[in-house]
Each structure stands twice: as C-alpha cells, then as structure tokens.
Amino acid sequence: MPTIPAPAGRYATLPKAELHLHIEGTLEPEAAFRMAARNGVRLPYADVEELRARYAFTDLVSFLDVYYECMAALRTEEDFAELCETYLRTAVGQGVRHVEMFFDPQAHTSRGVPVDTVIDGLLAGFARVAAREDLTGGLILCFLRDRPVAEAAETLESVRHRASDLIGVGLDSAEVGFPPSLFEGVFAAARALGLHVVAHAGEEGPVKYIEQALDLLHVERIDHGVRCMESPAMVARLRAERIPLTVCPLSNLRLGVVSDLADHPLPAMLGEDLLVTINSDDPAYFGGYVADNFAAVAGALGLDEEQLELVARNSINASFAPAGRKAQLLAGIDAWAAARS
Numbered sequence: 224m225p226t227i228p229a230p231a232g233r234y235a236t237l238p239k240a241e242l243h244l245h246i247e248g249t250l251e252p253e254a255a256f257r258m259a260a261r262n263g264v265r266l267p268y269a270d271v272e273e274l275r276a277r278y279a280f281t282d283l284v285s286f287l288d289v290y291y292e293c294m295a296a297l298r299t300e301e302d303f304a305e306l307c308e309t310y311l312r313t314a315v316g317q318g319v320r321h322v323e324m325f326f327d328p329q330a331h332t333s334r335g336v337p338v339d340t341v342i343d344g345l346l347a348g349f350a351r352v353a354a355r356e357d358l359t360g361g362l363i364l365c366f367l368r369d370r371p372v373a374e375a376a377e378t379l380e381s382v383r384h385r386a387s388d389l390i391g392v393g394l395d396s397a398e399v400g401f402p403p404s405l406f407e408g409v410f411a412a413a414r415a416l417g418l419h420v421v422a423h424a425g426e427e428g429p430v431k432y433i434e435q436a437l438d439l440l441h442v443e444r445i446d447h448g449v450r451c452m453e454s455p456a457m458v459a460r461l462r463a464e465r466i467p468l469t470v471c472p473l474s475n476l477r478l479g480v481v482s483d484l485a486d487h488p489l490p491a492m493l494g495e496d497l498l499v500t501i502n503s504d505d506p507a508y509f510g511g512y513v514a515d516n517f518a519a520v521a522g523a524l525g526l527d528e529e530q531l532e533l534v535a536r537n538s539i540n541a542s543f544a545p546a547g548r549k550a551q552l553l554a555g556i557d558a559w560a561a562a563r564s
C-alpha cells in the first residue's frame with residue numbers, strides 16, 4: 224500500500240486556495256450511505272467497509288467506476304448543499320480561504336437529477352459556510368470527456384441562463400483516448416459566455432493533450448499536468464507563459480501516476496520554476512484533504528516551509544479571485560511566514 228500521509232499539522236494554518244477539487248470526490252462513505260438511505264437508493268456495496276475495500280485503485284478508470292457509482296446517493300438539493308457544506312468546513316480547517324470547486328453535472332443529469340438542483344444545492348452549501356468564515360470562491364462546471372461532445376454542448380446550453388453562477392468550465396473524467404481537441408467548439412462557446420476555462424491534461428494522457436488544451440481550448444490552467452516533465456519544450460513553454468498547474472500528489476499516488484510519493488515530480492517542477500499548486504482532487508477517496516497533501520509532500524519529498532509557502536502563494540496567484548482578494552490572501556501568507564521566523 225502507498226505511504227501513509229502525515230497529518231496536516233502546521234500546513235493547516237497556512238492560508239491557501241484550493242483550485243483542483245471535485246466536490247463529488249468529497250463524498251465520504253458514511254455520508255454516501257446516509258444519503259442513499261434517506262433517498263431510498265441502494266448502493267452496490269453491503270456497507271462502509273465493503274465500499275472502502277473498493278478503494279484499492281489501480282488507475283484513473285478504476286477510481287472513476289467507484290466515484291460514479293457512489294454519486295447515486297446524491298439526489299436532492301439538500302444532498303448537494305450538505306456535501307458542499309461538509310467539504311468547506313473541513314477545507315477551512317485545512318487553511319483554505321478560496322476554493323474553485325469542480326462539479327460534474329452530466330453525472331447527475333444522466334440519472335435524472337436536474338442541473339439546477341445540483342447548482343442550487345452547491346451554492347446554498349457554499350453560502351452557509353461563507354456567511355461565517357473567511358472564504359471566497361465558486362463553481363467550475365466540468366464536462367465529462369468520455370461522453371459525447373454533443374452532450375457537453377447541451378450541458379453548456381442548459382446553464383447559459385445562469386452563467387454568472389459559475390466561475391468557469393473544465394474537462395475531466397477518463398483521459399486517454401479523449402483528447403482536448405474534441406471539445407474545441409464547446410470551450411469556444413464557454414469562453415464566449417465570459418467563463419474561465421481549465422482542463423485536466425497530462426495526468427495519464429500524453430504531453431500532446433497539454434498542448435491541445437493550451438492551443439485549442441485556450442485554457443488558463445492545466446489540471447494535473449505532471450506528464451509535462453517528459454517534454455523540456457513543454458516545461459519551457461509552461462514556465463514562459465506562467466501557466467498554473469494544479470497538482471494533486473496523493474491522487475497521483477493512489478491512482479498509480481507515481482508508484483511512490485518519493486518519486487513524485489513536484490520538486491523537479493518547482494526546480495523548473497513552474498507555477499505549481501497543491502490540491503486534493505478527490506479527498507474522500509485519496510486519503511487526505513489539501514493540508515494533508517502539503518504535509519505528505521513535506522514528509523516524503525523533503526519540501527521545506529519556504530517551498531510550501533511559495534506553493535500557497537502560487538495557489539492565490541493562479542486563482543480567479545479578484546485582485547483585492549488576492550492581495551488580502553497573500554498578506555495572510557506573509558503573516559504566517561512572519562510567525563514562523
């Protein structure tokens with residue numbers, strides 16, 4: 224089994240933005256069973272233990288199978304509100320002050336849950352926490368790249384009337400065999416609505432997909448992107464263009480992108496002066512929330528507090544937060560660093 228992550232420790236107080244977080248990936252097994260029971264849904268596992276036993280993932284698709292199965296528990300606006308509220312409470316405790324969270328509407332509309340139910344629930348959950356905590360952010364709608372492009376286009380049309388409720392759009396799900404080029408038109412339409420654009424690329428897929436995401440989708444961030452390290456030319460481009468990479472170390476470990484955390488390319492990426500951030504991806508499934516990821520790389524890769532402070536600064540700078548909010552959050556990191564020295 225992979226290395227056991229260190230507890231969040233000191234990094235729980237370091238202010239940061241989380242930019243790569245699938246809200247459905249925060250559904251803990253206990254909550255899945257509780258919601259399934261109240262909705263009269265049968266999950267295909269006898270109990271929490273049997274579900275957890277399915278967490279021995281071998282690759283991205285082996286994880287996605289369980290991830291989509293568990294979503295059956297989510298049916299009502301209150302389910303989505305609770306899911307969001309629960310994640311945000313944990314995230315605040317892990318130092319998150321700004322979050323741009325992904326959600327997968329097609330995984331819900333295909334089960335008969337209206338997209339407005341999903342968005343209204345998530346926004347309600349967000350509002351409950353933001354009313355009491357120093358927290359900003361919002362939603363990024365992801366298209367499932369392993370479903371028909373026409374369905375992605377329909378999904379975008381279905382939210383056109385409420386584009387102002389979204390920060391942007393992204394591209395996720397099974398990567399290999401589903402290149403960004405397929406979604407060029409859908410992303411152009413999203414950009415025409417004034418939405419920010421990001422895409423998963425270079426997690427399991429080749430460098431070519433990172434290139435397509437930049438050149439054809441015109442993304443402003445690359446999610447994962449760790450395979451860029453196979454191409455010095457791509458590394459040079461990402462550095463020159465200051466393209467942020469939302470890296471997820473514990474996810475990469477659990478999905479076999481790296482076989483040991485000690486082999487993770489994060490130090491090399493920082494050494495190349497790439498704009499790297501650290502995120503949790505699907506924390507309920509991968510053994511840690513964002514500060515746990517910080518602590519895990521501090522332990523396994525020997526990254527020191529100055530390097531992780533830089534990663535936290537990167538997360539603020541790479542976010543789509545307004546300039547004033549960014550300045551406020553960067554000042555919070557200054558205070559954290561001053562308390563350290």
Ligand SMILES: Nc1ncnc2[nH]cnc12
Binds near residue numbers: 245395396397504
């Ligand atoms: N790590 C990941 N890669 C692609 N799609 C995802 N959906 C949820 N987590 C994902």
Ligand SMILES: [Zn+2]
Binds near residue numbers: 243244245395423446
């Ligand atoms: Zn992801």
